[in-house]
Amino acid sequence: MTSKTTLPLYLTATAASLFGNSAIAIVLPWLVLERTGDPAMAGTVAAASALPGAIAAFAGGHLIDKVGRRRMSVLSDLGSASAVAALAIVDAVVGLNVAWFIGLGVLGALFDVPGMTARETLLANVSETSGVGLDKVAAWRGMLFGLSFLAGPAVAGWLLTLLPSIQVVWITATCSAAAALAIGLMPLRPTAIAAAEDNSPLAGFTHIRRSRPLLTLLVISLGSIVLVAPLLSVVLPAHFIALAAPGLLGLSLSAYAVGTMAGSGVYGWLFDGRRWTAWMVANLLYVVSAVLIATLSGFWLVAAGMMAAGLASGLLQPISTVVLTEHVPDALRGRVFGAYSALAMVASPLGLGLMALVLAGADLRVGAWVLAAGWALVGGYAIVAPGLKGYIQPEQEVADADHRPVG
Known part of the structure; x- marks a missing residue:
């Protein structure tokens, strides 16, 4: 049996996550400038997240094979949502400073890339359950990447002109949470985690x-x-x-x-x-x-x-x-x-x-x-x-x- 809802839910999760990532790339430097007034600090926060992101991509791949693709995708998106929401919570409770920006930026990077990788590895499962060919599922996903590159920063910038930056932070956190919900609800044919001859992370x-x-x-x-x-x-x-x-x-x-x-x-x-x-x-x-x-x-x-x-x-x-x-x-x-x-x-x-x-x-x-x-x-x-x-x-x-x- 194929499912008509699997592909729409997968694409919804992909779009929500991509928009959230595109938006936070605009909102976070803006928030750093608002709170610190230092343009160089925005670059420092971005640079501090780069190495942990690469490490997380490597470690996340191992966890995907160990705990399962869907579960890793949901956990990563929930982690991303929590890291972004923490910006607003910390700002309201104690106020954001440079240490908080770097710490929460690194935390977000630890979840973002594994989540994207987990969704990518779900492609075959989505194709099998939906009955849509693998090439077409990948093509839909590619179009969403282009759309997020085009519309994500523009929409984030537009929201910043209408709303306080902290409210836009909450919107981006909601996007990651929505991605987790869509993947969690997505029908997939049950498959056991395949046994590997080599269980090494390498x-x-x-x-x-x-x-x-x-x-x-x-x-x-x-x-x-x-x-x-x-x-x-x-x-x-x-x-x-x-x-x-x-x-x-x-x-x-x-x-x-x-x-x-x-x-x-x-x-x-x-x-x-x-x-x-x-x-x-x-x-x-x-x-x-x-x-x-x-x-x-x-x-x-x-x-x-x-x-x-x-x-x-x-x-x-x-x-x-x-x-x-x-x-x-x-x-x-x-x-x-x-x-x-x-x-x-x-x-x-x-x-x-x-x-x-x-x-x-x-x-x-x-x-x-x-x-x-x-x-x-x-x-x-x-x-x-x-x-x-x-x-x-x-x-x-x-x-x-x-x-x-x-x-």
Whole structure:
């Protein structure tokens, strides 16, 4: 028996959690500035949460395999809701200061990433119970990522203009609680926790190291993150500040978000399981986007590049999730996904550090072309890497896709 409510509840939980995370990323720095008046302190709070987040991603993967995906998702969302709500409670009782901001920021980071990873590992269970194909479930999830990137900060900013910041904090806490409730109520076919041959917390890393395709996918994923982080945090802001048009930065990021939604939609409903074709198109789009952005020519070329990059991201996100879900053993899925998430959180600051080194000896235009060259290398490797085509789309799936109508 399939359930018609499983997929809507899963998507509701995903949307609520993503919006809550996007909103708190805006609300927390705002609250820090209100209470301390120190802009640098907002950055300190964010930086203090980075390392615990990476550790939590690794440890959370182990707990997902040990206690179960649904249970870990619910517990993590409840923990996130409690950490955010504690900001409002502490502020009302004793008043927030720097120590409280850092402590509660770290506490929130310890729950956020494991919760996202747990929901990601539930993808196969949701597909099986709902009767909706794995590729389409992943495509829906990818579209929600794009929507949260587009609407989350905007809605949070709008709420801050209407309500006191503490009330907005309560709204974001409610989002995490709603995500926990949706996952808890979501019908799933009962499955026993699979027994693993290796119960070590490091088993995920071991499995990746022993699988050449998984290792290749990891290298491509980390390479992409190393390039995206300085693009979004350094190159684009510096370009639009130089143009004296900071408002256009928001529009270019919106183009990326719209592209992400469109890319995931195109993957789920037009490629219809033709993963390798979508994979090649996405990586070529990334290279094209990098060249357009590297011109740093006004707004329109850069915005077109961001739209193309969003399309590529929207295509690649569901492919990567589905491929990992299909190929990683059930008993190791949490630890493998957790390993990917932990390393991704390390790759982002690495990319920022490398860009800082480039810009220490060259101007912004050189930095932009360095990123374009990096995308050419990553995109080319993603297409020609040995054994990857058959891993992403086995021959039988190719034959099945060729006999299905598009759409």
